[in-house]
Structure formats: structure tokens, C-alpha cells
Amino acid sequence: MIGLQINKEDFFGKWAPIGIIILISFVAYPLTIAIIFGYFLFPITNFFFKKFKLPIMLSVFLTEALILSGCILLILYLVQTLIDLIPLIHEYIVKLPVVEIQKHPIFLMFEGKFQTLLNKFMNELLIYFTHLPSYFFELFLFSIALFFSLHESVKDRHWFLVYFPKKARGICEKALMKISGVMNNFISVGIKLYLLTFSLLSIGFVILGFQQPFKYAFLVSLVDSLPFLGIGLILIPLSIYFFLLEQHTIGLIILLLYLFVQLTRHIVESMLWSSSMQIKAVHVFFLSAAAILIFGFIGILFSPFIYLLANRWSGLTRTS
The missing domain is CATH 1.20.1440 (de novo design (two linked rop proteins))
Known part of the structure; x- marks a missing residue:
């Protein structure tokens, strides 16, 4: 009876709150990702704060600016590369023997499946565009949560564990x-x-x-x-x-x-x-x-x- 009581107290005092926190983390995943990013990006913010003696706010801004500029530069480079690929792909496609390929049995076999995949892709793309405002809102919440997460991580890297037993x-x-x-x-x-x-x-x-x-x-x-x-x-x-x-x-x-x-x-x-x-x-x-x-x-x-x-x-x- 005592052993059962200890197990019950241990469950409701430690494991049940942890389970609730994990469940909330999955539901509010943009905030969870921001906390995770803040924890692992802490060395960059701490570097600006300790090495250059910058204020915490400025160190956080520099960290976010560094990450954001890196992502933007990568995206711009990829877009430029894909733009450069368009005339090259067009040049290669023009050389293809289209008439012979269309008569090939393999092409006829995969033509219907390819059309089905294309329709499915277009439907998924349409659904994605309809949810685009919610994605921007989640991105906005993520950026604000990341700022606060980095700010608190400089003071205490494990600040979010205060909600755990x-x-x-x-x-x-x-x-x-x-x-x-x-x-x-x-x-x-x-x-x-x-x-x-x-x-x-x-x-x-x-x-x-x-x-x-x-x-x-x-x-x-x-x-x-x-x-x-x-x-x-x-x-x-x-x-x-x-x-x-x-x-x-x-x-x-x-x-x-x-x-x-x-x-x-x-x-x-x-x-x-x-x-x-x-x-x-x-x-x-x-x-x-x-x-x-x-x-x-x-x-x-x-x-x-x-x-x-x-x-x-x-x-x-x-x-x-």
C-alpha cells in the first residue's frame, strides 16, 4: 500500500507534469522550436555578450541578424542558381526526341501515374497557399519567441526548466x-x-x-x-x-x-x-x-x- 502511494505521488508529482509539458510543446511547436533554437544558439549570443562586452539586447539582435542574413543569402543564392538553370534545362529539353519518347511503352505506362502525381502536387500546393497566412503568423510568433529565448538564455541557459518539477x-x-x-x-x-x-x-x-x-x-x-x-x-x-x-x-x-x-x-x-x-x-x-x-x-x-x-x-x- 505504501509502495503504491509512493508510485502515485511520484507519478502526479513528476511524470504527469512532464507529460503535460511535452503535449503542449507538440501543440505549440513554433514556440517549442524557438526555445530549442535559443538553447543551441546560446554560444553565439554569449560570444557577443562576453567577448565584446555588448549589452544583452544588442547581442541578441546581432545573433538573430546573423542567422537571418545567412538564411536570406542562402535562399538568394539558391534562387539565382535555379534561375540560371532554367535556360539550361530548356536547352536540354529541346534536344529530346519527344515524338519517339511519347511512343515508348515505358512512357505510356508512367504517363497516367505522372499525371496523378502532378494533380496531387497541385492540390497540395493549393492547400499550402490557403494556409499561407497562418504560416506567416507562426513565423512571426517564432521570431518573437526566439528573441525572448535568446535573451533569457544569456542569463540562464536552462530558464525554461522552471516549469518542470x-x-x-x-x-x-x-x-x-x-x-x-x-x-x-x-x-x-x-x-x-x-x-x-x-x-x-x-x-x-x-x-x-x-x-x-x-x-x-x-x-x-x-x-x-x-x-x-x-x-x-x-x-x-x-x-x-x-x-x-x-x-x-x-x-x-x-x-x-x-x-x-x-x-x-x-x-x-x-x-x-x-x-x-x-x-x-x-x-x-x-x-x-x-x-x-x-x-x-x-x-x-x-x-x-x-x-x-x-x-x-x-x-x-x-x-x-
């Missing part, structure tokens, strides 16, 4: 410290893999004599770094294109380049994750996929947390 704060602080290490590993591995893909593709595009090889290598590497996408999204259709133009040598080289980059990336990724998190690349894929399927694309942000849990879980199963 006292018994759980120590556990949460230790968990956040470990999650910070996981995030550092996650970002470090991602940057190394991106640089590897960019280097290999740049060399391959230069050898093939493509126009502006470094710009297109940057774009393809960026697509490769996004979840569930990869260099095959661009290189495989490009290889098929050259096969359709009867330029089998170039098409085969691009296909071999794709296989070589994928194989090299897979080996390096396995080595990086095994050395940092003791998690194999195949496990990383399934954990990331599960996070996205459960939480949507916002699950990308929770992937490092899931890696940490998987690492701890595998450690418990090994010891047991």
Missing part, C-alpha cells in the same frame, strides 16, 4: 547536456558528408565539362543533405537524358559517378556515426524516417534526441 530538473539538465553533444555530432557529421559529396561531384562535373560545375555541385549536394532525397534525384534523370540522346558514354559516366558517390558517402557516414554515436548508418536512416513519419518534417529537429535514446536503449539491452 524540482525532482526532474536535474535529470533534464543532464539530458540537455548530452543532447547538446549529440547535436554537435549531428551537425559535424552532416557538414563533413556535405563537403565530401560537394568535392566528389565538383571533380566529376569538371571532368565531364559541365557549365558552372561548382554551382551545380553545391545545389546537388544541398539536395542530398535533405531527408529522403539524394543525388539520385538529379543524377539518375540526367543519366537517362543522355541515354535518350544516344550519348551512352556520358550517361554511363554519370551513373557510375552516382554509384561511386553513394558508396563512398555510405562508407564514410557509417564510420563517422560509429565513431561518434555508435549507431550504424542503416539505424540512422530508420530512426530519421520514423521521426518524420510520426512528427512530420518537424521530426528532423527531434532526430538527434531519438539517436540519443536509441544509443541509451542499445546500451541497456547490451547490459541486460
Whole structure:
């Protein structure tokens, strides 16, 4: 009876409030993301505050300005790259033997499916535009919440733990410290893999004599770094294109380049994750996929947390 009472008190005093906070965090996800960003961007704000002796408000403004300018520059560069691609794509499409392709059985088989996918994409795009005002409102809330989160993080990095029960704060602080290490590993591995893909593709595009090889290598590497996408999204259709133009040598080289980059990336990724998190690349894929399927694309942000849990879980199963 006493044991049952202790468990009940422990549940209502510690775990029930934590469960309610987690539930609210998922519902009010723009604010949750702002708090997470404020926690992990704290070193930049603290650098301005401690190193240059700037006021807290100015340090926060500089941090947000740095992040915002970086995102804007990246978007502008991507838009400019895509604009440059339009005449190049048009030039390649004009060369295609359209009449012969339309008579091909494979084209006839995929024509209906492609039309269905196109209609679905247009419907999703229409729904997205109808929700555009709410997205702007969420972005506005996120920017304000990020400002306050950065401001409070300078004073106390764990300021948001005040809403957690006292018994759980120590556990949460230790968990956040470990999650910070996981995030550092996650970002470090991602940057190394991106640089590897960019280097290999740049060399391959230069050898093939493509126009502006470094710009297109940057774009393809960026697509490769996004979840569930990869260099095959661009290189495989490009290889098929050259096969359709009867330029089998170039098409085969691009296909071999794709296989070589994928194989090299897979080996390096396995080595990086095994050395940092003791998690194999195949496990990383399934954990990331599960996070996205459960939480949507916002699950990308929770992937490092899931890696940490998987690492701890595998450690418990090994010891047991």
C-alpha cells in the first residue's frame, strides 16, 4: 500500500507534469522550436555578450541578424542558381526526341501515374497557399519567441526548466547536456558528408565539362543533405537524358559517378556515426524516417534526441 502511494505521488508529482509539458510543446511547436533554437544558439549570443562586452539586447539582435542574413543569402543564392538553370534545362529539353519518347511503352505506362502525381502536387500546393497566412503568423510568433529565448538564455541557459518539477530538473539538465553533444555530432557529421559529396561531384562535373560545375555541385549536394532525397534525384534523370540522346558514354559516366558517390558517402557516414554515436548508418536512416513519419518534417529537429535514446536503449539491452 505504501509502495503504491509512493508510485502515485511520484507519478502526479513528476511524470504527469512532464507529460503535460511535452503535449503542449507538440501543440505549440513554433514556440517549442524557438526555445530549442535559443538553447543551441546560446554560444553565439554569449560570444557577443562576453567577448565584446555588448549589452544583452544588442547581442541578441546581432545573433538573430546573423542567422537571418545567412538564411536570406542562402535562399538568394539558391534562387539565382535555379534561375540560371532554367535556360539550361530548356536547352536540354529541346534536344529530346519527344515524338519517339511519347511512343515508348515505358512512357505510356508512367504517363497516367505522372499525371496523378502532378494533380496531387497541385492540390497540395493549393492547400499550402490557403494556409499561407497562418504560416506567416507562426513565423512571426517564432521570431518573437526566439528573441525572448535568446535573451533569457544569456542569463540562464536552462530558464525554461522552471516549469518542470524540482525532482526532474536535474535529470533534464543532464539530458540537455548530452543532447547538446549529440547535436554537435549531428551537425559535424552532416557538414563533413556535405563537403565530401560537394568535392566528389565538383571533380566529376569538371571532368565531364559541365557549365558552372561548382554551382551545380553545391545545389546537388544541398539536395542530398535533405531527408529522403539524394543525388539520385538529379543524377539518375540526367543519366537517362543522355541515354535518350544516344550519348551512352556520358550517361554511363554519370551513373557510375552516382554509384561511386553513394558508396563512398555510405562508407564514410557509417564510420563517422560509429565513431561518434555508435549507431550504424542503416539505424540512422530508420530512426530519421520514423521521426518524420510520426512528427512530420518537424521530426528532423527531434532526430538527434531519438539517436540519443536509441544509443541509451542499445546500451541497456547490451547490459541486460
